[in-house]
Amino acid sequence: MENLILDLKKILAIYKPLEQKTHKGSQGHALIIGGSYGKIGSIVLASKACLRSGCGLVTALIPKCGYDVLQTALPEAMVLTDDNERCISNIEFEIEPKAIAIGMGMGQEMLTQKAFHQFLKTNNKPLLIDADGINILARNKNLLELLPEKTILTPHKKELERLIGSWKSEEEKLKLIGTLAKKFSLIFVIKGAPTHIFDGENLYKNTTGNPALATAGSGDSLSGIITSFLAQGYKPLEASLFGVYLHGLTADIAISATGYESFIASDISENLGKAFLSLNK
Numbered sequence: 001m002e003n004l005i006l007d008l009k010k011i012l013a014i015y016k017p018l019e020q021k022t023h024k025g026s027q028g029h030a031l032i033i034g035g036s037y038g039k040i041g042s043i044v045l046a047s048k049a050c051l052r053s054g055c056g057l058v059t060a061l062i063p064k065c066g067y068d069v070l071q072t073a074l075p076e077a078m079v080l081t082d083d084n085e086r087c088i089s090n091i092e093f094e095i096e097p098k099a100i101a102i103g104m105g106m107g108q109e110m111l112t113q114k115a116f117h118q119f120l121k122t123n124n125k126p127l128l129i130d131a132d133g134i135n136i137l138a139r140n141k142n143l144l145e146l147l148p149e150k151t152i153l154t155p156h157k158k159e160l161e162r163l164i165g166s167w168k169s170e171e172e173k174l175k176l177i178g179t180l181a182k183k184f185s186l187i188f189v190i191k192g193a194p195t196h197i198f199d200g201e202n203l204y205k206n207t208t209g210n211p212a213l214a215t216a217g218s219g220d221s222l223s224g225i226i227t228s229f230l231a232q233g234y235k236p237l238e239a240s241l242f243g244v245y246l247h248g249l250t251a252d253i254a255i256s257a258t259g260y261e262s263f264i265a266s267d268i269s270e271n272l273g274k275a276f277l278s279l280n281k
């Protein structure tokens with residue numbers, strides 16, 4: 001295992017500035033699946049961060065209860081609704097997304113678990129799984145073998161514990177993750193202070209971010225950012241590295257105005273522009 005630093009030098013080697021002749025169709029179409037009654041905000045945050053990270057089109061697939069919320073909160077996003085009022089019960093879509101994120105705010109109703117299983121059986125698009133998507137994987141480990149190569153998982157500490165079990169040391173934690181990453185060809189974004197990205201071979205330690213990010217929805221926003229880069233054609237590992245770095249950079253930029261305490265997840269999207277511009281300084 002190689003220990004690497006995720007710093008600006010690494011990011012500048014990954015970042016692909018946009019072509020002049022690009023258009024929204026070639027900037028990638030991301031599909032964000034999740035939300036449940038009372039947690040539609042997670043999909044608003046993920047979808048907004050996704051659009052503000054440069055992809056051309058975002059479609060959100062959410063339960064019916066979220067339709068007016070999403071269309072009002074984020075008119076730039078297109079919306080597909082599940083027949084169920086309160087939770088995801090059936091994952092079907094006509095669109096051809098370049099990348100998919102699933103799990104934020106999704107809940108773990110049996111209906112949703114069954115729909116998630118059905119989706120994994122047929123999906124072959126680049127995939128990011130977060131939050132309740134990880135929690136459902138933790139309860140149904142047999143689903144892991146259905147994941148496409150280089151699927152990105154973005155657990156926080158508790159979600160990680162549900163998936164791999166408890167650990168007595170950092171070393172044991174990385175061993176448990178490494179085994180899973182190699183067996184199922186996964187990329188882990190191990191969210192924390194700081195966040196690490198681990199594919200079973202290389203362990204990258206992020207150098208941006210601060211305690212301002214300890215706020216509801218900051219992980220949902222990160223999922224949107226990484227999925228945006230996936231949809232723009234970045235390889236899963238590069239999308240994860242670039243997304244984690246930029247996500248943390250928004251908080252480093254914002255705190256001169258917000259302090260740690262009054263930074264909220266919406267500030268992540270609000271500061272993505274400044275974060276991108278700072279890369280070229």
Ligand SMILES: NC(=O)C1=CN([C@@H]2O[C@H](COP(=O)(O)OP(=O)(O)OC[C@H]3O[C@@H](n4cnc5c(N)ncnc54)[C@H](O)[C@@H]3O)[C@@H](O)[C@H]2O)[C@@H](O)CC1
Pocket residue numbers: 038039040041042043103104105106107131132156157158159191192216217218219220
């Ligand atoms: N506005 C919204 O709609 C929001 C929806 N959310 C969704 O709510 C669902 C539940 O997610 P939660 O993460 O809140 O609930 P979880 O039950 O998965 O995790 C929360 C618990 O994990 C622990 N935890 C989290 N990060 C930790 C860390 N770094 N170190 C130690 N302990 C840690 C905390 O003690 C907390 O009790 C997810 O689907 C999520 O996407 C949340 O993201 C919050 C905002």
Ligand SMILES: Nc1ncnc2c1ncn2[C@@H]1O[C@H](COP(=O)(O)OP(=O)(O)O)[C@@H](O)[C@H]1O
Pocket residue numbers: 131156191192193194195209210211212213214215216217218219220221222
């Ligand atoms: N003290 C901290 N320093 C740096 N980053 C933090 C800190 N606390 C939380 N974060 C980051 O905030 C995000 C929290 O993710 P998560 O718990 O999934 O949020 P949510 O589910 O509410 O959207 C992660 O990216 C994590 O790395």
Ligand SMILES: [Mg+2]
Pocket residue numbers: 130131156219220
């Ligand atoms: Mg989360």
